[in-house]
Amino acid sequence: xxxxxxxxxxxxxxxxxxxxxxxxxxxxxxxxxxxxxxxxxxxxxxxxxxxxxxxxxxxxxxxxxxxxxxxxxxxxxxxxxxxxxxxxxxxxxxxxxxxxxxxxxxxxxxxxxxxxxxxxxxxxxxxxxxxxxxxxxxxxxxxxxxxxxxxxxxxxxxxxxxxxxxxxxxxxxxxxxxxxxxxxxxxxxxxxxxxxxxxxxxxxxxxxxxxxxxxxxxxxxxxxxxxxxxxxxxxxxxxxxxxxxxxxxxxxxxxxxxxxxxxxxxxxxxxxxxxxxxxxxxxxxxxxxxxxxxxxxxxx
Amino acid sequence: xxxxxxxxxxxxxxxxxxxxxxxxxxxxxxxxxxxxxxxxxxxxxxxxxxxxxxxxxxxxxxxxxxxxxxxxxxxxxxxxxxxxxxxxxxxxxxxxxxx
Numbered sequence: 001x002x003x004x005x006x007x008x009x010x011x012x013x014x015x016x017x018x019x020x021x022x023x024x025x026x027x028x029x030x031x032x033x034x035x036x037x038x039x040x041x042x043x044x045x046x047x048x049x050x051x052x053x054x055x056x057x058x059x060x061x062x063x064x065x066x067x068x069x070x071x072x073x074x075x076x077x078x079x080x081x082x083x084x085x086x087x088x089x090x091x092x093x094x095x096x097x098x099x100x101x102x103x104x105x106x107x108x109x110x111x112x113x114x115x116x117x118x119x120x121x122x123x124x125x126x127x128x129x130x131x132x133x134x135x136x137x138x139x140x141x142x143x144x145x146x147x148x149x150x151x152x153x154x155x156x157x158x159x160x161x162x163x164x165x166x167x168x169x170x171x172x173x174x175x176x177x178x179x180x181x182x183x184x185x186x187x188x189x190x191x192x193x194x195x196x197x198x199x200x201x202x203x204x205x206x207x208x209x210x211x212x213x214x215x216x217x218x219x220x221x222x223x224x225x226x227x228x229x230x231x232x233x234x235x236x237x238x239x240x241x242x243x244x245x246x247x248x249x250x251x252x253x254x255x256x257x258x259x260x261x262x263x264x265x266x267x268x269x270x271x272x273x274x275x276x277x278x279x280x281x282x283x284x285x286x287x288x289x290x291x292x293x294x295x296x297x298x299x300x
Numbered sequence: 301x302x303x304x305x306x307x308x309x310x311x312x313x314x315x316x317x318x319x320x321x322x323x324x325x326x327x328x329x330x331x332x333x334x335x336x337x338x339x340x341x342x343x344x345x346x347x348x349x350x351x352x353x354x355x356x357x358x359x360x361x362x363x364x365x366x367x368x369x370x371x372x373x374x375x376x377x378x379x380x381x382x383x384x385x386x387x388x389x390x391x392x393x394x395x396x397x398x399x
Contacts, residue, residue, distance in 0.1 A: 016301035023309050030313050030336055034320030039328050046332050053339050062346045062358045072365055077372050084376045085328055088383045099392050111319030118311040130303045131353030144355045153359055160366045167370035174377040
């Protein structure tokens with residue numbers, strides 16, 4: 001593990017290839033973040049860039065930070081971003097009216113100048129030799145970090161804990177809305193419901209007796225038509241109601257037809273006195289036969 | 301390849317993030333650009349840690365991540381609150397302290 005980061009002033013060819021390929025993708029992702037019109041696309045591009053940065057951390061011998069980057073940034077923070085984007089409105093695009101004249105070009109120029117300054121500064125710095133983390137990571141990366149956090153940086157670590165608690169409380173205070181009116185009691189709500197003439201009892205359950213009990217199947221009224229009240233308003237609004245009032249009778253009719261075909265065929269094959277007896281069995285001597293005949297009439 | 305290239309990449313990403321903060325109006329996208337800048341700084345810290353051969357840079361990056369997490373929580377709460385009162389997430393609309 002530590003040999004990965006052992007390279008001194010130059011890196012291995014594999015790392016170079018990885019850097020140039022993934023570095024290009026990271027820059028493209030960053031550009032997509034600021035150029036995409038929709039906030040969702042920006043968030044996804046940024047998540048991609050962050051995953052690539054996690055790979056770079058791993059390549060640089062920061063194994064703990066690489067994992068934390070994926071867990072905390074792409075796992076928690078970017079999902080929080082997506083959550084807020086969905087809350088605030090996916091379609092909320094930027095307004096294209098310029099409040100300050102020529103602001104875009106000025107901003108782009110400033111960004112370009114700043115970038116040139118920064119990169120030229122790094123180029124002029126005397127950072128020619130790199131020591132590598134082989135020695136520092138010798139006892140394990142996580143162990144090395146833990147030793148530093150709990151000795152040299154223990155005060156900063158404590159302050160970080162205070163910061164996190166403050167942030168959690170702050171978020172709760174900011175998003176909390178005080179109730180402006182008193183909540184209605186159960187009695188008041190019941191009286192109101194009766195006064196408004198709404199349904200007082202609970203709504204009837206969905207499903208038809210013994211055959212279908214899924215939530216999208218409406219119950220049947222005595223005359224065989226479906227009852228809209230049994231399905232939730234959301235499914236009703238989407239039009240996702242499955243009407244099964246005709247299904248069982250249709251199945252029965254199909255069964256009847258099949259058995260009729262089978263009986264006729266059986267009669268042809270056997271012939272003789274058995275074939276003579278078959279129709280009489282259908283005409284009411286068998287109780288099941290009578291029921292089927294009645295069902296057939298209903299279908300018709 | 302010299303590990304200094306990681307610093308150039310970090311500088312480039314930071315510049316892109318800064319330009320995004322100046323260019324975009326949507327508060328959420330501006331916030332994402334700030335995250336991009338913080339990540340670029342983390343990359344610079346990590347590569348400095350490698351160049352100097354000690355873990356202090358990684359500790360700094362770790363603290364940056366914690367601060368970024370706290371910042372995201374508060375920032376997004378503020379954005380949601382502003383959106384609730386103004387029905388817009390544009391930074392131009394929130395020009396007054398009070399509605």
